[in-house]
Amino acid sequence: MDLLAHLEAYVATADEASFSRAADRLGIAQPLLSRRIKTLEAHFGGLLFDRSRRQITTTELGVLLLPYARDVLDRAQRLRQVARSARRSRVCAVGVPADCAPAALARAIRAGTEHGITLGMRELPPAERVSGLADGSLGYALVRTAPEQAAFRVPLGLASAPAPDGTQGRTPRRTVHLEELRPRRGRTAAPAAPPPLLLLTEDQVSVFEDRLLRSAARAGLPKARIRPAGPAATALAETLAGSALLLCAEPFARQHGAHWAPLADRALHRGYDVSAAPGRAGAGDVPGWLAALLASAVGAVPARLDRPGPGAGGEDASARLAARG
DSSP, X not given: OOHHHHHHHHHHHXXXXXXXXXXXXXXXXXXXXXXXXXXXXXXXXXXXXXXXXXXXXXXXXXHHHHHHHHHHHHHHHHHHHHHHHHHHHXXXXXXXXXXXXXXXXXXXXHHHHHTTOEEEEEEOOHHHHHHHHHHTSOSEEEEEEXXXXXXXXXXXXXXXXXXXXXXXXXXXXXXXXXXXGSOOOOOSSXXXXXXXXXEOGGGOSHHHHHHHHHHHHHHTOOGGGEEXXXXXXXXXXXXXXXXXXXXXXXXXXXXXXXXXXXBSOGGGSEEEEEEEOTTSTTTTOOOHHHHHHHHHHTTOEEGGGXXXXXXXXXXXXXXXXXXXX
């Protein structure tokens, strides 16, 4: 027996004092309503309505049980409302890097609302974004991958202290080769210790670190020159003070007032895919609008727009060699 449907028939009949009006109110046929009342009376073991008169009346048992029936129906209605509200307000967690642009994340959140999804952005290291997708705590995430296989690329470069006169923003930007970071020889005085090259947590992944160390070895940079950055605020302070170089994306450097120059080696770009949790409905099918907005939050462009054009065959060959080690 569908208890709620039978109780609705009982309450509607008590309110209307008529089987026909109660059936109209519920949008069902009168014979169906009558059968539900009879089934309920058999269930409770007594008549709920006196049918001996022209206008039916509620029996003593019917009057006694009526408040409880209304309470059950009210609770069921509140339960439905809570369920609907929970569906509307359900937050879909999205794993993103810590150096995302807040304005771009805000655009993604607004777009999610327009598409009926409440997005909650969670700043997480690369490994935690992957594990979050695996255990279902994240619905979507930006995942690091090799740049030549990625859907999106972020050019990396070196952030350094701004020039005292502020002229670096008006001079042509040039690419930096790792070979240029080697200590210069031939000086009479002992050269100052070269500044360390700091890696943010976002770049402390094997798909990137292995390539960087191989490229640094080919360029003659000692491995000890490259070290983890620790907290981003501390790394930025060292960089702006001129005591370190920070490997990062251009928007992050510009946001904090640092000078930035891109690395020449395209194999040292960041590669990103936007992935969905495996157990999610439509897994693997990330909405295009979400992928584009998350990519813009890290300063990425689609990889097909970042491929070298004619005459750039040397860089592309370098990237392929770095990928193979």
